[in-house]
Amino acid sequence: MTPLVEVRGVSKHFGGIHAVDKVDCTLGEGEVLGLLGHNGAGKSTLIKMLAGVFPPDEGEIVVRGEPRRFANPREARAAGIETIHQTLALAENLDAPANVFLGRELLTPWRTLDTDRMEHEALQVIARLNPAFRDMRKPVRAMSGGQRQAVAIARALYFNARILIMDEPCAALGPAETRMVLDTIRRLKAGGIGIFLICHDMGDVFEVCDRATVMKNGAVVDTVRVADVSQDDLLAMIITGERPR
Amino acid sequence: MQVTRFTSLVGALALIWIALAFATDGIFLTPRNLYNLSIQTCVTAIMACGMVYVIAARQIDLSVGSQMAFTGMLIAFAQVQWLGAETPFAWLASIAIGVLAGLALGAFQGWWVAYRAVPAFVVTLAGYLMFRGAAFLVADGQTVAPLSTTYARLGGGVGGSIGPWWSWALGLAACAWVVAQLAYERRSRARYNAAVAPLWADVLRTAITCAALLGFVAVVCAYPDPAAEGGAAQGKGIGAPVLILVAIAVALGVVARRTRFGRYVFAYGGNPEAAVLSGLPTRRVLLGVFMLMGALAAVAAVITTARLDSGTHSIGQMAELYVIAATVIGGTSLAGGTGTIAGAIAGALLIQTLDNGMVLMDVSSAKRQIFIGLILIGAVWFDGIYTRRQAR
Numbered sequence: 361m362t363p364l365v366e367v368r369g370v371s372k373h374f375g376g377i378h379a380v381d382k383v384d385c386t387l388g389e390g391e392v393l394g395l396l397g398h399n400g401a402g403k404s405t406l407i408k409m410l411a412g413v414f415p416p417d418e419g420e421i422v423v424r425g426e427p428r429r430f431a432n433p434r435e436a437r438a439a440g441i442e443t444i445h446q447t448l449a450l451a452e453n454l455d456a457p458a459n460v461f462l463g464r465e466l467l468t469p470w471r472t473l474d475t476d477r478m479e480h481e482a483l484q485v486i487a488r489l490n491p492a493f494r495d496m497r498k499p500v501r502a503m504s505g506g507q508r509q510a511v512a513i514a515r516a517l518y519f520n521a522r523i524l525i526m527d528e529p530c531a532a533l534g535p536a537e538t539r540m541v542l543d544t545i546r547r548l549k550a551g552g553i554g555i556f557l558i559c560h561d562m563g564d565v566f567e568v569c570d571r572a573t574v575m576k577n578g579a580v581v582d583t584v585r586v587a588d589v590s591q592d593d594l595l596a597m598i599i600t601g602e603r604p605r
Numbered sequence: 606m607q608v609t610r611f612t613s614l615v616g617a618l619a620l621i622w623i624a625l626a627f628a629t630d631g632i633f634l635t636p637r638n639l640y641n642l643s644i645q646t647c648v649t650a651i652m653a654c655g656m657v658y659v660i661a662a663r664q665i666d667l668s669v670g671s672q673m674a675f676t677g678m679l680i681a682f683a684q685v686q687w688l689g690a691e692t693p694f695a696w697l698a699s700i701a702i703g704v705l706a707g708l709a710l711g712a713f714q715g716w717w718v719a720y721r722a723v724p725a726f727v728v729t730l731a732g733y734l735m736f737r738g739a740a741f742l743v744a745d746g747q748t749v750a751p752l753s754t755t756y757a758r759l760g761g762g763v764g765g766s767i768g769p770w771w772s773w774a775l776g777l778a779a780c781a782w783v784v785a786q787l788a789y790e791r792r793s794r795a796r797y798n799a800a801v802a803p804l805w806a807d808v809l810r811t812a813i814t815c816a817a818l819l820g821f822v823a824v825v826c827a828y829p830d831p832a833a834e835g836g837a838a839q840g841k842g843i844g845a846p847v848l849i850l851v852a853i854a855v856a857l858g859v860v861a862r863r864t865r866f867g868r869y870v871f872a873y874g875g876n877p878e879a880a881v882l883s884g885l886p887t888r889r890v891l892l893g894v895f896m897l898m899g900a901l902a903a904v905a906a907v908i909t910t911a912r913l914d915s916g917t918h919s920i921g922q923m924a925e926l927y928v929i930a931a932t933v934i935g936g937t938s939l940a941g942g943t944g945t946i947a948g949a950i951a952g953a954l955l956i957q958t959l960d961n962g963m964v965l966m967d968v969s970s971a972k973r974q975i976f977i978g979l980i981l982i983g984a985v986w987f988d989g990i991y992t993r994r995q996a997r
Contacts, residue, residue, distance in 0.1 A: 453872075
């Protein structure tokens with residue numbers, strides 16, 4: 361079976377710094393791949409290339425057997441790759457429907473924004489993630505962390521992504537909201553969606569990830585099946601940058 | 606949030622009007638003065654509508670006054686020297702030339718900002734100099750006059766208003782629209798479980814709006830048209846510049862709320878990084894914002910040159926300050942992402958009210974400049990307090 365995504369020897373330099381250095385990894389259907397490593401290990405740079413924010417300097421990204429080169433985030437989205445950035449990338453002055461459909465607005469036959477329909481559709485998706493979410497018209501700025509996360513996830517889900525990138529989705533959340541995100545990940549996985557998950561919490565990693573790719577200084581230390589290692593093994597890999605014996 | 610801010614602005618305006626009425630022995634509130642005030646406000650307000658977009662997108666345009674001067678000169682020169690002032694439709698063709706020139710100036714500035722990443726402050730400061738110089742070059746510093754008589758009516762002077770009958774018809778239509786809007790808004794909010802304001806508050810707001818609209822019509826109709834022939838002097842009615850302003854304001858209000866372009870402007874201003882990550886065509890949006898501003902500067906130039914019945918390269922001096930002040934007073938935050946067309950128009954009315962009132966009180970132009978400058982600082986200071994309070 362062809363994997364959903366294959367990253368082959370991808371590198372990215374910023375000036376003299378090898379932010380990402382010949383990285384290989386794969387993601388299959390219904391699989392959650394944890395991307396682990398210290399800050400500055402190259403995880404965010406790697407996923408930005410997958411998300412189409414900037415192209416790799418070397419190597420290729422193969423999506424469902426087809427080598428792809430994304431000139432911008434829109435092309436990555438068109439290829440079925442949705443990204444939930446660590447910053448969530450929400451326009452905080454706009455309301456939830458505007459953010460869910462940002463860049464992909466639903467239009468009326470007169471080419472104007474179909475705000476009623478966008479509001480209705482956004483409510484449907486968000487209600488599945490967070491049933492307590494009612495007021496669709498307040499700006500994102502006025503929402504709690506969990507509600508913002510729900511908006512960001514809804515934006516990725518509405519367009520039937522097959523590949524999802526989540527950059528530290530639980531970093532700023534409380535326990536109940538973290539639970540909501542982990543449940544969502546499990547549900548998406550059951551639906552055959554492949555997920556790249558950047559995460560620092562080992563408990564979360566062991567709860568939802570199938571495999572984990574550990575990075576240090578831009579390069580891959582190793583990729584392991586989570587079931588085969590202990591939390592200590594993974595932590596040792598992250599800290600020392602050496603494979604477990 | 607925007608509503609409360611707008612309400613406080615209208616309240617401030619009402620207080621200033623009352624104060625000016627006393628300070629000028631009622632001259633301020635005469636129909637003649639209020640008609641003139643409505644015309645004076647239009648030039649600033651039309652450009653302020655565009656400045657809402659510019660500032661909401663975290664940009665600034667310091668060159669609007671110079672853009673006015675250049676496009677105004679070009680319009681006058683094209684009309685008089687190339688086409689002949691009284692050639693049929695020459696006035697329309699010259700306006701088209703002016704608006705195209707405005708779009709070109711905007712495209713020039715927008716290109717440097719969006720595609721070459723030069724800060725808007727620098728680009729438009731350069732534009733401020735360059736376009737003023739270009740305006741001088743059009744007719745080698747000379748004044749071009751007289752303009753087409755049809756064109757001159759656009760300035761709201763002689764024959765530049767629509768008379769009482771049409772004014773009342775328009776005023777009533779506008780009231781009907783405001784009421785319909787209220788009903789639609791309430792129904793839509795109730796349907797989607799959004800918070801609905803109490804009925805009395807909405808009714809009060811609508812009643813005040815309608816009273817203001819009809820009051821305005823009554824005032825401009827009470828101003829006898831000096832040009833009217835015969836004994837029974839007819840009221841002037843709504844001036845042509847006001848109609849142009851209303852058309853632009855309605856159109857830009859719809860664009861802001863109902864089109865992708867408008868939404869992207871506000872999304873970019875709210876969070877530029879998110880706009881890029883969401884794949885928005887941010888460069889094209891910025892380019893469009895500056896082009897819109899250029900076109901509106903050309904429209905403002907049309908009204909100004911029509912009022913003067915001539916084109917001179919000195920028009921629009923300090924217009925950028927009045928326009929930016931009006932926009933900021935109207936609730937458009939310099940931090941980007943917020944702002945309303947209605948607020949900008951109210952802000953323009955406030956600035957022009959102060960200007961007009963001080964002229965009536967015989968305040969020298971030097972002192973007026975000092976005062977308007979202080980108002981600008983005050984408005985930004987207030988914006989800062991308001992934004993911080995909201996962020997908490």
